[in-house]
Amino acid sequence: MSPVSVFSSSSASPDSAPPDSAPPDASAAHRAAAKRRRRRANLVGWSFILPNFLGFAALTLIPVFGVFVLSFAHWDSYSSPRWAGLDNFRRLWNDANFWAALKNTFYYSAGHIPLTLAVSLGLAVLLNQKLRGVRLLRTAFFFPYITSLVAVAVVWNMLLSPEAGPVNQFLHFLGIAHPPGWTSSQNWAMPGLIIASVWRDMGYYMVLFLAGLQTIPAELYEAARVDGAGPWQRFWHVTLPGLRPTMFFVTVMLTVASFKVFDLVQVMTEGGPGRATLVLSQLIFRQGITQGRFGYSSAVSLALFAVCLVITMVQFRTQRRSER
Amino acid sequence: MNTTVLPEDGTREAAAPTAAPGPSRRGGRGGPRRAAAAVGGQVALYALLIVVALAVLLPFIWMTVSSVKADREVFTVPIQWIPRSFHWSNFTTIWTRIPFAAYLGNSFFLSVVITFLQVLTGSFAAYGFAKVRFRGRDLLFAAYIATIAVPWQAYMVPQYIIMQKLGLVNSYASLILLQAFGAFGVFLMRQFYLTIPDEISEAARLDGLSEYGIWARIILPLSKPALASLALLTFVNTWNDYMGPFIYLTDNRLWTVQLGLRSFIGEYDAESAMIMTGSVLSVVPVLVVFLLGQRYFVRGIATTGVKG
Numbered sequence: 268m269s270p271v272s273v274f275s276s277s278s279a280s281p282d283s284a285p286p287d288s289a290p291p292d293a294s295a296a297h298r299a300a301a302k303r304r305r306r307r308a309n310l311v312g313w314s315f316i317l318p319n320f321l322g323f324a325a326l327t328l329i330p331v332f333g334v335f336v337l338s339f340a341h342w343d344s345y346s347s348p349r350w351a352g353l354d355n356f357r358r359l360w361n362d363a364n365f366w367a368a369l370k371n372t373f374y375y376s377a378g379h380i381p382l383t384l385a386v387s388l389g390l391a392v393l394l395n396q397k398l399r400g401v402r403l404l405r406t407a408f409f410f411p412y413i414t415s416l417v418a419v420a421v422v423w424n425m426l427l428s429p430e431a432g433p434v435n436q437f438l439h440f441l442g443i444a445h446p447p448g449w450t451s452s453q454n455w456a457m458p459g460l461i462i463a464s465v466w467r468d469m470g471y472y473m474v475l476f477l478a479g480l481q482t483i484p485a486e487l488y489e490a491a492r493v494d495g496a497g498p499w500q501r502f503w504h505v506t507l508p509g510l511r512p513t514m515f516f517v518t519v520m521l522t523v524a525s526f527k528v529f530d531l532v533q534v535m536t537e538g539g540p541g542r543a544t545l546v547l548s549q550l551i552f553r554q555g556i557t558q559g560r561f562g563y564s565s566a567v568s569l570a571l572f573a574v575c576l577v578i579t580m581v582q583f584r585t586q587r588r589s590e591r
Numbered sequence: 592m593n594t595t596v597l598p599e600d601g602t603r604e605a606a607a608p609t610a611a612p613g614p615s616r617r618g619g620r621g622g623p624r625r626a627a628a629a630v631g632g633q634v635a636l637y638a639l640l641i642v643v644a645l646a647v648l649l650p651f652i653w654m655t656v657s658s659v660k661a662d663r664e665v666f667t668v669p670i671q672w673i674p675r676s677f678h679w680s681n682f683t684t685i686w687t688r689i690p691f692a693a694y695l696g697n698s699f700f701l702s703v704v705i706t707f708l709q710v711l712t713g714s715f716a717a718y719g720f721a722k723v724r725f726r727g728r729d730l731l732f733a734a735y736i737a738t739i740a741v742p743w744q745a746y747m748v749p750q751y752i753i754m755q756k757l758g759l760v761n762s763y764a765s766l767i768l769l770q771a772f773g774a775f776g777v778f779l780m781r782q783f784y785l786t787i788p789d790e791i792s793e794a795a796r797l798d799g800l801s802e803y804g805i806w807a808r809i810i811l812p813l814s815k816p817a818l819a820s821l822a823l824l825t826f827v828n829t830w831n832d833y834m835g836p837f838i839y840l841t842d843n844r845l846w847t848v849q850l851g852l853r854s855f856i857g858e859y860d861a862e863s864a865m866i867m868t869g870s871v872l873s874v875v876p877v878l879v880v881f882l883l884g885q886r887y888f889v890r891g892i893a894t895t896g897v898k899g
Contacts, residue, residue, distance in 0.1 A: 308723065308724060308725055309725040309726050310725075311723055311725070311802050312719050312723040312724065312725025312726075312728060313719070313725060314719075315715055315716055315718050315719025315720075315723060315802070315806070316716045316719045316720070316731065318711075318712045318715060318716070319712035319713060319715065319716035319772050319776075319777055320716065320731070321772070322712070322768060322771065322772025323735070323738075323772050323773075323774060323777075325753070326750055326753065326768060326769055326772065327738050327746070327772075327773075327774065328734065328738065329749070329753070330746040330747075330748075330749035330750045330753065331738060331741060331745075331746045331749075333746065333749035333752075334745060334746050334748070334749055337748070337749065390643070393636075393639070393640065393643065396636075398633075398636070398637070398640070400640075404640060404644055405889075406882075406885055407644055407647065407648055408644075408647055409885075409888070409889070410651070410878070410881070411647070411650075413827050413831065413877055413881055413888075414651075414831075414874050414877065415830070415831045415848070415849060415852075415870075415873045415874055415877060416831055416833045416849065417833060417849045417852045417853050417856075417870070417873065418654065418852070418870035418871075418873055418874050419650075421852075421856055421866055421867075421870055422650045422653065422654045422867075422870060423650065425653075425657075425665070425666075425863065425867075426649075426650060426653060428666065430666065431666035431667065432666070433649075433653060433670050436669065436670060466647070466650070471892065474889055474892045474893060475892065475893070477893075478892075478893040523740060523742055526742065527742030527743070527744045527745070529744050529834060530833045530834050533833070533834070533837070534833060534853060547744075548742070548744035551744055551745070551747065551748060552744075552747070552838070555747070555748030555751065556747070556748060556751050556838055561748060561749075561752060564748045565748060565749070568744075568745040568746065568747075568748060569745075571742060571744065571745050572741065572742070572745040575740075575741070575742055575745075579740065
């Protein structure tokens with residue numbers, strides 16, 4: 268059920284290759300033939316992978332390793348690369364922009380992950396019922412996810428407009444005299460960004476949760492009902508435990524997606540005001556591509572990579588412990 | 592390993608607790624009281640659903656309504672949910688204000704080429720991973736999976752350096768190369784191929800078909816739904832991609848809808864209504880594609896996401 272299971276499944280598929288281990292009385296000719304057949308199978312296998320693998324190796328694998336190497340190099344667009352030792356990392360340590368970006372990335376994730384989980388799970392439970400029109404609503408809730416990003420950013424910027432934006436008009440209506448300045452305020456830009464991103468992403472994770480809900484046997488709910496469990500009790504004691512594998516997968520995906528956030532920030536606030544919403548991916552982009560500091564930006568990339576890796580590992584470990 | 596597919600309609604009855612408050616269904620064994628409570632619950636549930644749906648769709652409603660307003664009518668107190676006057680002309684003038692048709696054409700070209708290549712190489716490689724045994728296969732597949740978990744932003748700088756050295760920056764070739772060979776398509780197609788029984792390809796092999804023949808004449812026709820899922824997901828992702836074109840395309844003539852819209856917003860900040868018109872137009876093609884093939888979207892996401 269978890270991403271790991273994709274590994275085990277490959278070995279579970281029946282062996283389709285011709286029997287390689289020749290019987291003890293096989294002659295040399297037999298063995299040679301078996302060897303030829305094996306080589307042929309290898310060639311055929313590789314020929315299937317190759318077209319995709321060439322592109323994948325050149326533009327994904329090599330760059331991934333490249334980041335590790337480049338982070339130990341002095342290299343700008345106007346100089347040739349030379350060994351830098353730990354210079355880039357020392358600079359990283361003293362870079363106020365890096366710490367601001369790291370803090371903002373964590374801030375964004377701390378809001379985006381739990382809110383998206385709660386909202387998408389809520390929608391999934393709500394829509395996993397036999398009701399007229401449910402299919403239409405599923406479509407509607409999924410649609411923000413495939414709406415073009417620029418449209419999402421610009422609409423939310425307008426909705427959150429401090430003066431006459433619909434959101435603040437609504438807050439006024441509720442009796443809040445001084446509603447937040449949202450994307451024009453240092454303190455409220457990040458919450459505004461989180462609201463827009465939760466709205467955008469909830470439909471996607473709702474689909475994953477809906478798929479998970481289908482795997483919970485209806486008999487469990489029947490049994491709980493016979494035992495006198497109310498809706499909340501059924502949710503806590505049947506739905507949530509049954510969703511555990513889905514929950515784990517969704518959390519892992521959501522975490523990586525949150526820490527690498529880039530495009531919505533870039534279009535909605537461009538990291539501002541000031542550096543209130545500057546995130547790690549943006550810093551990498553500015554340093555590496557806008558300013559051509561290949562070495563230093565690779566050190567920032569490595570930091571982003573390390574953050575994702577550590578958090579994912581912690582999640583896997585927690586999951587394993589809770590399974591025991 | 593079965594792919595979990597969402598049923599197209601309705602779900603297993605009572606597969607989830609009703610979130611609606613109010614009298615729970617377990618109360619009362621008697622007929623009328625129980626029926627009344629059930630009806631009450633249903634009504635409350637529908638009311639809740641309608642409120643949630645409105646809240647979710649409000650940004651779309653606002654976008655659409657604003658797109659036919661005059662600029663100064665977009666931000667009014669109170670909000671005009673029904674425009675005082677309809678400026679349908681917004682939808683005709685935008686084509687002359689910015690080269691919107693060219694942007695649409697560029698987006699369409701990129702999306703189609705990338706989708707075609709991704710589906711082709713992805714399904715071809717997936718057959719190798721799912722149905723052919725060869726040395727190093729599992730290790731190779733592990734490399735594919737591992738990179739799906741690595742955020743793309745962490746290695747975009749080396750990618751950019753490679754493209755720069757190849758002289759492909761500011762050309763479609765860079766974007767096509769970057770996005771057509773993704774690991775995602777391989778992963779999705781492989782998950783589907785694993786559900787096709789090996790006996791089918793075994794029988795074809797005995798009949799003398801080569802592995803390539805099996806892929807082209809047996810497996811591909813069987814995997815039409817998965818191909819559709821991958822094609823639609825790739826198409827929409829490419830259409831909506833902002834960062835790729837933003838990094839690689841500097842020439843205005845190459846811009847996609849996303850870049851064109853973004854620059855329009857930057858230049859004509861005050862023309863709120865026209866900006867909304869452009870936003871609506873940028874969403875419509877995706878809306879059409881999505882409505883035509885929505886079950887494939889859901890299936891594709893569920894296949895890569897949750898495996899039963």
